[in-house]
Amino acid sequence: MKKIDVEINGKRISKEIPDHTLLSDFLRNILNLTGTHIGCDTSQCGACVVHVNGRSIKSCTAFATDLNGSKITTIEGLAKNGKMHPMQEAFKKMHGLQCGFCTPGMVMSAIDLLKNKKNPSDKEIRDWLEGNICRCTGYQNIVAAVKEAASKM
Amino acid sequence: MKTFNYHSAKDVKEASKLASSSSAFLAGGMTTIPSMKLGLATYKNIIDIKGIKKLSGIKVSGKAVTIGATTKHAEVANSKEIKKAIPSLAALAEGIGDPQVRNRGTIGGSIANNDPAADYPSACIALNAVIHTNSRKIDAEKFFKGMFETVLKSGEIIEAIEFQVPQKSNYQKFPNPASRYAIVGVYVAKHKNGINVAVTGAKSCVYNDKDLAKTLSSNFSAASINNVRVSSSGMNSDIHASAEYRANMVKVFAKKAVEAC
Ligand SMILES: Cc1cc2nc3c(=O)[nH]c(=O)nc-3n(C[C@H](O)[C@H](O)[C@H](O)COP(=O)(O)OP(=O)(O)OC[C@H]3O[C@@H](n4cnc5c(N)ncnc54)[C@H](O)[C@@H]3O)c2cc1C
Ligand code: FES
Ligand code: FES
Numbered sequence: 500m501k502k503i504d505v506e507i508n509g510k511r512i513s514k515e516i517p518d519h520t521l522l523s524d525f526l527r528n529i530l531n532l533t534g535t536h537i538g539c540d541t542s543q544c545g546a547c548v549v550h551v552n553g554r555s556i557k558s559c560t561a562f563a564t565d566l567n568g569s570k571i572t573t574i575e576g577l578a579k580n581g582k583m584h585p586m587q588e589a590f591k592k593m594h595g596l597q598c599g600f601c602t603p604g605m606v607m608s609a610i611d612l613l614k615n616k617k618n619p620s621d622k623e624i625r626d627w628l629e630g631n632i633c634r635c636t637g638y639q640n641i642v643a644a645v646k647e648a649a650s651k652m
Numbered sequence: 653m654k655t656f657n658y659h660s661a662k663d664v665k666e667a668s669k670l671a672s673s674s675s676a677f678l679a680g681g682m683t684t685i686p687s688m689k690l691g692l693a694t695y696k697n698i699i700d701i702k703g704i705k706k707l708s709g710i711k712v713s714g715k716a717v718t719i720g721a722t723t724k725h726a727e728v729a730n731s732k733e734i735k736k737a738i739p740s741l742a743a744l745a746e747g748i749g750d751p752q753v754r755n756r757g758t759i760g761g762s763i764a765n766n767d768p769a770a771d772y773p774s775a776c777i778a779l780n781a782v783i784h785t786n787s788r789k790i791d792a793e794k795f796f797k798g799m800f801e802t803v804l805k806s807g808e809i810i811e812a813i814e815f816q817v818p819q820k821s822n823y824q825k826f827p828n829p830a831s832r833y834a835i836v837g838v839y840v841a842k843h844k845n846g847i848n849v850a851v852t853g854a855k856s857c858v859y860n861d862k863d864l865a866k867t868l869s870s871n872f873s874a875a876s877i878n879n880v881r882v883s884s885s886g887m888n889s890d891i892h893a894s895a896e897y898r899a900n901m902v903k904v905f906a907k908k909a910v911e912a913c
Contacts, residue, residue, distance in 0.1 A: 501658060517655060518655065518656060518657055518658040518698075519653050519654070519655050519656055519658075521653075521685075521689075540686070540689055540690055541686055541690070542682065542685070542686045542753070543830065543831065545750070545752065548752060554726075554755045555751060555752050555755060556752050556755050556756055557752045557753075557756075559689075560681060560682060560685045560686060560756070561681060561685070561756065562658065562678075562681070562685070562698075564658045565658070565660075565678065565681070565700055565702070608751065608752070611751065612751075627751055629749075629750040629751070629832065630749065630750025630751060630752050630753065631750075
């Protein structure tokens, strides 16, 4: 067991957890933050993407113990005072989701893209979302949503 | 996942001392964690080396680019200094996996793992790299032994990789559409003292194609490659590509790399 202190969505959290706890399991099973999804066993689908110290990572492929002292943001941490984040708004407006399973990861990954590139091209958006798989939309509206968000952020 | 003990090592000496036949070092974890999740590997001890300051960072001098073992792919891809000194190396890092893999995965982990389809081993061969460990310096040509095998001993830690700055170089790969690992990748580098054509993805281990290198030494042009025969013997054959297809791709991507040099 290891004690970890992290800040999650602005709240300080201190917990004693088994050494082998994945960040995704820590979020979902221990903190009940089930907005972060698990879609695969092979680190390839991106449904589990969260931000650690401002950068996007796959929470299914990191040990929570390893992230002691970090600042973590999950999909639950994006809305402010009941108002959705512009990226969430854009996904809603442009129909960037169908079943919604991939959406938390898509949104978290896309926000990281806009931190580095204010107005990405279609190709840059598609390249960046390489690690986020969607089985429903065919990606067209996801790209449109990221562009819409870029124009608002 | 099976339980294990997690240690965060404060220096190389401690990390090396903790190592055993049932331990793994944890750098980016992008290979170790998926293989533990799938039950392909189990360890009693996981030794995190990310906190060791000395292992991370980028140094560029006129003749060499030296990259610390725990430097992440994203740091190499975005380094202004590397983009200037060896643009093909920054581009290679930018082409690894996806942004989240690049935000965690490290150069040391990639070459220690020596996946037959990994990108960095080809850079090591093409750019006459020297692998600095906690006990010795190893030439890249001697470092990669076979599929997922290197000459590293138990407890030996890669500290940094020193690349020779070439006159010209380029890396081209045919990426697996799902993972971006190389189905075939060819790294061509022209140095003052010779040419290397490093090939990854095609065989069980990265190699320097001496025939292609010799041809390019007498005539550095894509057209000269047309006359070289690349044999399919010993090449990988799987659902993605047959051995014959890979052999042809080695030529195709070598030509692309030469053209882009
Ligand atoms: C979805 C996905 C896509 C990927 N796509 C690509 C791709 O397109 N191209 C590519 O090349 N790679 C790809 N990778 C692999 C990735 O680039 C990682 O670099 C690689 O997995 C290993 O690096 P790591 O830092 O994560 O190592 P870890 O997983 O932490 O460690 C791997 C092994 O290396 C050993 N090790 C780590 N650091 C050291 C050190 N300093 N000294 C000695 N031993 C050490 C560990 O003991 C362990 O056995 C992909 C991975 C994933 C999950
Ligand atoms: S759950 Fe698929 S990448 Fe994390
Ligand atoms: S909306 Fe269903 S997986 Fe993307």
